[in-house]
Amino acid sequence: MLREWFPNVNMEDMWTATYETLYMTIISVIGTLILGIILGLLLFLTEKNNLWQNRFLNSITAAVVNIFRAIPFIILILLLFPFTDFLMGTIRGPNAALPALIIGAAPFYARLVEIAFKEVDKGVIEAAKSMGAKTHTIIFKVLLPESMPALISGLTVTAIALISYTAMAGVIGAGGLGDLAYMKGFQRRDNDVVFACTVFIVVIVFIFQFIGDALSRKLDKR
Amino acid sequence: MISIKGLSKLYKTKHQDVKAVDNVSLDIKKGEIYGVIGYSGAGKSTFIRLINRLEEPSNGEVLINDTNITGLSVGKLRKERQKIGMIFQHFNLLWSRTVYDNIAFPLEIAGVPSRERRDTVLELIELVGLKGREQAYPSQLSGGQKQRVGIARALANDPDVLLCDEATSALDPETTDDILDLLVSINEKLNLTIIMITHEMHVIQKICHRVAVMDQGKVVEHGDVLDVFVKPQSKTAKRFVQQLSPLEHKQDTLHRFITKDENSEVVKLHFIGNDAKRALITDVIKRFDIEVNILQGSISPTQEGAYGTLYVELKGAANTIQETTQYIRTSGVEVEVIRDVT
Numbered sequence: 001m002l003r004e005w006f007p008n009v010n011m012e013d014m015w016t017a018t019y020e021t022l023y024m025t026i027i028s029v030i031g032t033l034i035l036g037i038i039l040g041l042l043l044f045l046t047e048k049n050n051l052w053q054n055r056f057l058n059s060i061t062a063a064v065v066n067i068f069r070a071i072p073f074i075i076l077i078l079l080l081f082p083f084t085d086f087l088m089g090t091i092r093g094p095n096a097a098l099p100a101l102i103i104g105a106a107p108f109y110a111r112l113v114e115i116a117f118k119e120v121d122k123g124v125i126e127a128a129k130s131m132g133a134k135t136h137t138i139i140f141k142v143l144l145p146e147s148m149p150a151l152i153s154g155l156t157v158t159a160i161a162l163i164s165y166t167a168m169a170g171v172i173g174a175g176g177l178g179d180l181a182y183m184k185g186f187q188r189r190d191n192d193v194v195f196a197c198t199v200f201i202v203v204i205v206f207i208f209q210f211i212g213d214a215l216s217r218k219l220d221k222r
Numbered sequence: 223m224i225s226i227k228g229l230s231k232l233y234k235t236k237h238q239d240v241k242a243v244d245n246v247s248l249d250i251k252k253g254e255i256y257g258v259i260g261y262s263g264a265g266k267s268t269f270i271r272l273i274n275r276l277e278e279p280s281n282g283e284v285l286i287n288d289t290n291i292t293g294l295s296v297g298k299l300r301k302e303r304q305k306i307g308m309i310f311q312h313f314n315l316l317w318s319r320t321v322y323d324n325i326a327f328p329l330e331i332a333g334v335p336s337r338e339r340r341d342t343v344l345e346l347i348e349l350v351g352l353k354g355r356e357q358a359y360p361s362q363l364s365g366g367q368k369q370r371v372g373i374a375r376a377l378a379n380d381p382d383v384l385l386c387d388e389a390t391s392a393l394d395p396e397t398t399d400d401i402l403d404l405l406v407s408i409n410e411k412l413n414l415t416i417i418m419i420t421h422e423m424h425v426i427q428k429i430c431h432r433v434a435v436m437d438q439g440k441v442v443e444h445g446d447v448l449d450v451f452v453k454p455q456s457k458t459a460k461r462f463v464q465q466l467s468p469l470e471h472k473q474d475t476l477h478r479f480i481t482k483d484e485n486s487e488v489v490k491l492h493f494i495g496n497d498a499k500r501a502l503i504t505d506v507i508k509r510f511d512i513e514v515n516i517l518q519g520s521i522s523p524t525q526e527g528a529y530g531t532l533y534v535e536l537k538g539a540a541n542t543i544q545e546t547t548q549y550i551r552t553s554g555v556e557v558e559v560i561r562d563v564t
Contacts, residue, residue: 126314130303130306130308131304132300141327145319146317221318221359
């Protein structure tokens with residue numbers, strides 16, 4: 001029956017594409033997590049009346065974050081071509097998509113991280129200070145653990161945005177389910193391939209959402 | 223032990239400068255429970271934060287055991303803060319950590335190895351009466367239990383001073399008393415100096431040895447709790463004392479007993495310490511040809527002994543009334559003749 005409904009779908013291609021999509025998503029989520037937390041911390045700590053209060057650094061970070069968040073992803077990939085070529089030695093395939101994916105998603109996640117940190121009870125930070133905690137202790141033992149559920153659910157939202165970014169990156173040859181849907185499906189008018197790819201992506205999104213929700217709930221002891 | 227000299231905190235805003243704390247000088251003895259009372263906005267919360275420099279003072283000095291806190295570098299201040307415990311109105315526990323891990327937190331900060339931490343934490347859990355709740359998260363505890371965790375956490379590094387910022391203000395009256403009892407027992411057991419910020423006179427009365435009354439950033443009155451209770455000088459102190467026993471100070475009910483008749487006199491008697499337990503009235507009636515009409519009275523226990531007031535109407539010959547008040551005075555009870563109601 002599946003043969004009848006999806007005559008043009010090659011399962012081997014599908015699994016390869018799925019693997020590529022997952023590969024791009026997972027690596028870029030890790031990159032986004034690291035870069036986003038660093039940027040988010042910088043945004044938060046350099047704010048007025050905070051630990052590293054620094055107006056100059058705060059404005060610079062905010063400007064960078066806002067600019068990269070404003071650029072549409074498809075244009076960002078094009079803009080980053082020279083950088084990608086320099087960094088990865090190629091502009092095709094899943095690896096070539098990574099710099100654009102991370103640079104596109106990290107500023108978005110950074111804002112979510114900043115919001116998560118702002119939600120941490122000021123009194124708890126004050127209590128840590130009153131015990132003689134250093135800034136790095138406050139970051140690693142108060143800010144991060146106390147905002148963990150928000151950091152996780154923010155990362156889930158970002159990961160799902162990244163899945164859709166990988167599909168867009170696919171259109172310009174990054175591989176993955178988006179690439180497959182566009183090249184083999186749309187270009188050849190094989191709508192069954194487009195539909196199959198869509199189903200796969202939706203399933204991946206659901207799985208990410210489920211894992212993110214479960215993790216966030218498990219960590220939240222409030 | 224703690225010496226505070228000319229401590230001030232100035233907040234600069236666009237339109238005007240606000241003196242949150244204005245030239246406060248206090249001396250606090252070792253092992254003492256020192257209360258600071260004031261209405262909200264009096265600057266008491268800022269004041270307690272100046273002591274461990276959670277807020278930087280604009281002026282003045284804080285000396286703890288001859289260490290000048292105000293002159294310390296950031297690094298040395300951090301070390302010194304480990305010896306200054308602090309508890310908060312809203313407990314400020316880490317929700318992500320269990321009771322055990324919350325209490326272990328200051329030990330982690332101080333760099334105590336985890337094996338040694340264990341003994342200290344278990345000892346503290348025992349001390350504050352939370353045995354069996356080690357693995358609970360703060361969200362599973364009641365307010366009183368949360369404050370017990372806060373207290374255990376503040377004591378973890380064996381501090382010299384405990385700063386309490388409205389520590390009982392978020393608790394119901396019964397729990398407040400439990401926490402106050404715990405603080406007194408810790409004060410006695412560890413000879414710990416405690417500075418207590420509050421807006422409840424009840425707290426001062428129950429556990430403090432000495433008290434300072436703050437208003438608009440200034441200390442308007444300070445001294446032994448009993449003295450301030452018996453003879454509040456400032457308007458603010460008077461209002462706080464009234465807050466404690468509103469009935470006693472409702473003098474308008476006395477109004478109809480106060481007459482121009484010289485054979486009747488309304489007097490207020492102050493009993494302090496052991497005098498409060500004496501049968502003075504019986505004594506007076508036996509000695510003098512006089513009628514005593516008890517109008518109203520109250521007795522309040524404080525850390526330094528009981529303190530009571532009694533309003534009575536004395537009826538008899540004018541000179542007998544004179545003699546009686548004289549006699550009561552010589553027996554050590556203070557007498558205040560009330561002629562008009564204010």
